[in-house]
Amino acid sequence: MPARSEIFRAKAAESPENLLFQFSLGQALANEDNGADAIIPLQRCVEGRSDWMAPRILLGRCLLDQSQAPAAAKVLNEALDLAVTQGHEDPENEIRALLADIAS
Numbered sequence: 001m002p003a004r005s006e007i008f009r010a011k012a013a014e015s016p017e018n019l020l021f022q023f024s025l026g027q028a029l030a031n032e033d034n035g036a037d038a039i040i041p042l043q044r045c046v047e048g049r050s051d052w053m054a055p056r057i058l059l060g061r062c063l064l065d066q067s068q069a070p071a072a073a074k075v076l077n078e079a080l081d082l083a084v085t086q087g088h089e090d091p092e093n094e095i096r097a098l099l100a101d102i103a104s
Contacts, residue, residue, distance in 0.1 A: 004028040035062035
């Protein structure tokens with residue numbers, strides 16, 4: 001059975017404008033410890049929808065894993081704004097903890 005990322009890589013290639021496929025690909029890659037490759041599909045999600053918090057959080061985590069703290073902080077601050085605006089307390093706490101780690 002192919003890896004989950006391979007399934008979504010094919011779907012994303014067939015329908016590159018489908019942001020759900022892009023997110024699923026990024027999520028699968030991150031879960032397979034391939035955060036470096038997850039960055040591009042997650043960036044597509046962030047660029048495609050200004051109100052979508054989840055890809056921003058995952059992108060921030062992947063950027064942190066790649067030692068890109070300034071870029072991670074930028075996208076995590078965007079995610080924090082969305083979490084607060086949308087009333088998502090658990091993600092807000094998660095994001096604040098990630099930003100605190102960056103600041104320390």
